[in-house]
Amino acid sequence: METALYGPDGFYRRPEGPAGHFRTSVHASPLYAAAVARLLCRVDEVLGHPEEIAFVDMGAGRGELTGGVLAALPADVAARVRAYAVERAECPPGLDPRIIWRAGPPTGVTGLLFANEWLDNVPVDIAEVAADGTARRVLVRDDGTESLGGPVTGPDAAWLARWWPLGAEPGLRAEIGRPRDEAWAAAVACLERGLAVAVDYAHDRRGRPPFGTLTGFREGRETAPVPDGSCDITAHVALDACAMEGAVLLTQRAALGALGVSGGRPPLSLASEDPAAYVRALARAGQAAELTAPGGLGDFGWLVQPVGMPAGAALLVDVADHEEE
DSSP: OHHHHHSTTOGGGSTTOGGGTOOOHHHHOHHHHHHHHHHHHHHHHHTTOOSOEEEEEETOTTTHHHHHHHHHSOHHHHTTEEEEEEOSSOOOTTOOTTEEEESSOOSSEEEEEEEESOGGGSOOEEEEEOTTSOEEEEEEOTTOOEEEEEEOOHHHHHHHHHHSOOOSSTTOEEEEOHHHHHHHHHHHTTEEEEEEEEEESEEOGGGOOTBOOOEEEETTEEEOOOSSSSSEEEOOEEHHHHOOTTOEEEEHHHHHHHTTOOOOOOOTHHHHHOHHHHHHHHHHHHHHHHHTOTTTGGGOEEEEEEESSSOGGGTSTTHHHHOOO
């Protein structure tokens, strides 16, 4: 998975970038970047408007989110922002010169770290229950052919026991999320003070998928996860395992609602008063509905992790009012 995604001929080094194969919330609407910009402004306010505030975009793709956030910020905040796009691919041509392109996150910064659909591409091993009832590693060839290897032992076995315990039924599968926990902890550690947010396909212990979620995407279609560099290889994230003390877990629907993204239709009276404004408002409502849709992007998980500042829920005001539970 590491070589297929990030090696010299890996999927994420292809010239077309991820947007050539699948759509994330960033690509769905500029409302998403605007909401992240509002969150950055809230972090800035809680931190007391420091002379410099960082925005760190983990898994930045081709810098689309970073550019969108910079464009949406008020001038007084934008003038103090130091924007980092963290991506292992080469810097794309024509990037906004305000964006610092890096292969790894900076250290000792104050501000907002945002990881949109990054953790699902942190490579993981797969465990499958064999005929004898033991959890074994799944081995894979370049053409995607799978076989079972040795038993899962050591720290990976301990992780499974705590976060994704498998029964004895042959064929049950799990993605061993320990590398993702460690990657997230390392990313969060770059902040001296601020907020770290991970957004991804997610599940928790109450609803782990019994056969795992490993899959591939190529040119907008789901496909077999063949590790030859031709397709994305992804698996949903056990965000509850990644969470550290003080973290808040919520849905994208709740988080974006708290940040002012609503899919409500504009009043019909606007259509007669200002038809052009009504059409624009209707388009925004449609985009917001896609970002918050049940069964779709709205069900994504948000892990909100404060660092040296009040709990994350304080920055997403009235979050509880947006939750369905």
